[in-house]
Amino acid sequence: MKIGVLAAQGAFVEHIEMLRQLKVDTLPVRLPQELAGLDGLIIPGGESTSISKLMVAYNLMTEVKNLARSGLPIFGTCAGMILLASNISDSDVTPLGVMDIVVGRNAFGRQRESFETELSIPVLGEKLFPAVFIRAPVIKQVNGKAEVLARLDDGTAVAARQGKILVSAFHPELTSDLRFHQYFLDIVSGSRESGG
Ligand code: GLN
Numbered sequence: 001m002k003i004g005v006l007a008a009q010g011a012f013v014e015h016i017e018m019l020r021q022l023k024v025d026t027l028p029v030r031l032p033q034e035l036a037g038l039d040g041l042i043i044p045g046g047e048s049t050s051i052s053k054l055m056v057a058y059n060l061m062t063e064v065k066n067l068a069r070s071g072l073p074i075f076g077t078c079a080g081m082i083l084l085a086s087n088i089s090d091s092d093v094t095p096l097g098v099m100d101i102v103v104g105r106n107a108f109g110r111q112r113e114s115f116e117t118e119l120s121i122p123v124l125g126e127k128l129f130p131a132v133f134i135r136a137p138v139i140k141q142v143n144g145k146a147e148v149l150a151r152l153d154d155g156t157a158v159a160a161r162q163g164k165i166l167v168s169a170f171h172p173e174l175t176s177d178l179r180f181h182q183y184f185l186d187i188v189s190g191s192r193e194s195g196g
Contacts, residue, residue, distance in 0.1 A: 001024055001025065001039045001040075001185070001188060001189065002024075002025040002026070002027065002037060002038055002039050003019055003024050003025070003026050003027075003038065003039060003040045003041070003042065003185075003188070004026070004027050004028070004029040004034065004035060004038040004040070004041045004042070005019070005026060005027070005028055005029065005041075005042045005044060006029050006041065006042065006043045006044060006051070006055075006060070006064075006080075007028035007029055007030050008030065008046075008050070008051050008054035008055060008058070008060070009046045009047060009050045009051050009054055010044045010045050010046015010047065010050075010051060010079060011044045011045045011046060011077075011078075011171065011173060011174070012028060012042075012044045014044075014171075014173035014174060015042045015044050015077075015173045015181075016028065017173075018172075018173050018178060018181050019042075019181065021178060022178055022181055022182060022185060024185060029041065029060075030058060031058060031060075032058070032059050032060055032063045035060075035063055035064070035067060038067075038072065039072075039073070039188050040072065040073040040074065040075070040184065040185075040187075040188040041064070041067070041072060041073070041074045041075075042074070042075045042076075042077070042080070042184075043064075043074065043075070043076040043077070043079075043080030043083055043084065044077055044078075044079070044080055044173070045077045045078030045079045045080060045134065045171055046078075046079045047079060048079040048082040048083055048088075048091065048093055048105065048137075049091070049093055051079055051080075051083060052083060052093045052094070052095075055083075061096070064096060065096050065097070065098060068084075068096065068098040068165065069098065071163075071164060072164070073164035073165070073166070073184065073187050073188045074098070074164070074165050074166070075165075075166045075167070075168075075181075075184040076165075076166070076167045076168075077167070077168050077170070077171055077172065077173065078134065078136055078137065078168070078169060078170065078171055079137075080167070081103060081137060081139075081167035081168060081169055082095065082103050082105060082137050083095050083096055084096055084098055084099045084101075084165060084167055085097070085099055085101050085102065085103040085167075086098075086099060086100055086101065086102065086143070087101075087102040087103070087141075088102075088103055088104075088105065089102055089103065089104045089105075089140055090104055090105055091105055098165055099146055099160070099162045099165045099167060100142070100143040100144030100145060100146045100162060101139050101140075101141065101142055101143065101146050101160055101162075101167070102139070102140045102141035102143070103137045103138065103139055103140060104137060104138055104140045105137050106135050106136075106137070107136065107137055107138040107156075107169075108133065108135075108136060108138075112133070113134070113135055114132075114133065114134045114135065115133050116130060116131065116132050116133070117131055117133070117152070118130060118131070119131040119150050119152070119158070119159075119170070120150065121149055121150040121159060121179075121180070122149075123149055123183060123192075124179040124180065124183060125179070129150075129172070129175075129177060129179065129180065130175045130177055131150075131158070131168075131170035131171075131172075132170055132171045132172075132174045132175060133158075133169065133170045133171075134171060136158075136169045136170060137169050138156050138157065138158060138169055139156075139157035139158065139160055139167075139169065140157075142157060142160060144162070145162050145163065146160050146161070146162040147160060147161055147162070148160050149161055149166075150168075158170060161187075164187050164188075166183070166184050166187060168180065
């Protein structure tokens with residue numbers, strides 16, 4: 001199994017490190033030709049505006065969109081989630097539009113720019129997940145076939161899945177808990193067919 005990590009900008013090194021711990025072949029992706037032969041792709045957190053500009057500049061936008069439509073598993077964290085959405089409620093950036101969710105950027109305001117909380121994510125088992133939020137977006141609307149995987153106590157959706165596309169508003173790569181990445185690898189290997 002070979003998983004690419006989009007290395008345009010942002011927290012890609014931490015994802016690569018986590019995949020190594022899970023004993024998976026991994027490759028930083030900067031150019032379209034590096035997408036060939038991948039079994040899955042991670043789009044990391046960072047600044048969605050910068051990542052999107054670099055993706056356009058390196059001709060990655062169309063290619064990633066086509067691969068997603070043809071069934072390539074993709075996991076987007078934070079800015080990565082923003083870029084996979086069908087709609088961003090508060091940005092000029094044109095997202096990839098491969099997941100039926102509407103997201104809002106920087107949704108927690110200044111007081112909660114960055115925080116950590118123990119999140120219940122039923123698909124990962126009973127043990128709570130240490131979720132790190134950094135100037136995080138939220139999922140404002142879930143449409144079509146997208147299913148919510150986790151919510152904050154106030155009901156705000158912060159993780160979702162649609163087929164082989166997985167997103168989180170938080171950063172599992174900044175913790176030592178490997179379960180969210182393992183869940184993505186299970187989607188890639190086909191052992192987790194639905195969100196259940
Ligand atoms: N605030 C960033 C954005 O809007 C996302 C932050 C992150 O990825 N940690 O793109």
